[in-house]
Amino acid sequence: MIVGTAGHIDHGKTALVRALTGVDTDRLAEEKARGITIELGFAYADLGRGGITGFVDVPGHERFVHTMLAGAGGIDLALLVVAADDGVMPQTQEHVAILDLLGIDRAIVALSKADLAGEERRRDAAAEIAALLAGTRLAGAPVVPVSAVTGEGIENLRAILAAAAGDMAGRAADGLFRLAVDRSFTLKGTGTVVTGTVLSGRVAAGDSVIVSPLGLAARVRGIHAQNRPAEQGLAGERCALNLAGEGVGRDAIHRGAVVLDPALHAPTDRIDADLRVLPSEPRPVGTWFPARLHVGAAEVGARVVPLAAPLAPGQDGPVQLVLDRPIAAAALDRFILRDVSARRTIGGGRFLDLRAPARRRRTPERLAVMAAAARPDAAEALAAMLEVPPHLVDLDGFARDRAIADVPLGDAVVLDGPPRLALSAAAHEGLVAGLAETLRRFHEDNPDMQGMGRERLRLALTPRLPKPAFAAFVAARIGAGDVVAEGSVLRLPGHVVRLSAEDEALYARIVPALSGEARFRPPRVRDMATDWDIPETEVRRVLRMAARQGRVDQIxxxxxxxxxxxxxxxxxxxxxxxxxxxxxxxxxxxxDRVQNGRKVAIEILEFYDRHGVTLRRGDLRRINPHRADLFGT
Structure with a gap:
């Protein structure tokens, strides 16, 4: 279990952690000289149940709320410290609001400096705390009077914390690995070490990782988990990773980076989210509202774009966050927004879509996708997203952005890409029916044409598939016998284009002229028309109809x-x-192969260029393996 302190400056957070663990988390000379916490402090202790509990001690001064946020993101339980003589103070209120916005719902309140307050003052302070927590996720948290000076209540608090650690279920370690870096330093003889809380998955010595958003490749040389040497680190543990690799160093890796599985490296700077604005905010949050975004240990400038109406104080709703620089994040990560002067917390919420569109971001269809993506369970979210337009989900992107290895497909149909796309069984049935109906109408309107071009057909269907997915869909329908491919066009199996008797007679006369040894050097249309004393337009018309049927090609x-x-x-x-x-x-x-003239040979090659059968580099060509079968080769 990871415990994070919270509370106003000088309410005794560091002294309380020292009393519980024997560790002084103030490690900087300035902290000891001024008697306040400036940086994050860490301590570890066995509270009596055999497991190791980690403590993250955060600053209480209003100037260091950004540091408090860097330590609060990965905690399991909040230890809210309120001095009995002072009671609830401004940073007490802000820290409670932040914990609530971060979704932390397990807390213990330490009524510190109890030796300075009588029973009546303790009751009043407890009442203030209860009123503050009412309406938040922390409502009903137990209040324990303690004194780091006299030792009052310390053993009781330790026992309550130990019981909470025993009751806590471990975080699922079946996702992909992510660790939010809150410290980076160099140890002599060891090298670069980064510390942070493992947000998901597991990591083992020897694993290859990426430091994101830098894109810096590294290898894990060693691990300390909960302050002990370990072979692996698991979700929910505080870990120190000894990293090695080209470019890896203390100066390259900073707080806010995320060490993660290479499959997860995909930084983003435009995110759709839901946002709750605190009632204390003085004015509504409107379009292009400037703020500082805090997520994990990262801090970055952001602009807020409400996707419905401006958000008034106390309201929540969908927004788009446009960041000053890319960050590493995952869907459903919780974030905090503070004002640009770092004086107040504006609100917070959850990330919903890390690949937010810059256009058409306010449409009802787009808002429906966001609402579906908000579901915590991945299977339920995927199913809900497939039920709303465009009825398509990029499976690889969905898994990556949720930091999961396997996508729960349910009854979804998968189309290979890249990217791999999923659509619901109902949407797939509609797509199959739409394919047949579109081709039927085309044949009805164009009885003399062989079939419909692939791209024209793709654009006519709903949902509109990307080209690779459409190719996979068409290949499946061809395999099922629903459609027939002839060159670059598609037709229904029963569709046959027939020429009139007169046209068939003329075509029968043309075929021998295009066959045999002269097949690579066929006569021109005007030559056939002249030799047979037939209007050139008639010969050309019949040949073009035959081309539509796939019998000939017009080079x-x-x-x-x-x-x-x-x-x-x-x-x-x-x-x-x-x-x-x-x-x-x-x-x-x-x-030389076709024994033709150079001009005609070039015309033939340019024909294949236009159809993508050949790839051209200057005057040189080679077969495109992806289009080599276009003419039934």
């Missing part, structure tokens, strides 16, 4: 090749490529 305005020849020439390009020392095809080498 240039006046040149048509049989589809079989088009496919054969792709194979010839591949053979030429295989024979080339550098794996690239020249126009001359291809010309």
């Amino acid at each position: 240039r305005h006046d040149h048509f090749f049989l589809r079989a020849t088009t496919a054969e020439m792709v194979r010839l390009i591949a053979l030429t490529q295989a024979a080339a020392p550098d794996g690239w095809v020249t126009a001359g080498a291809f010309r």
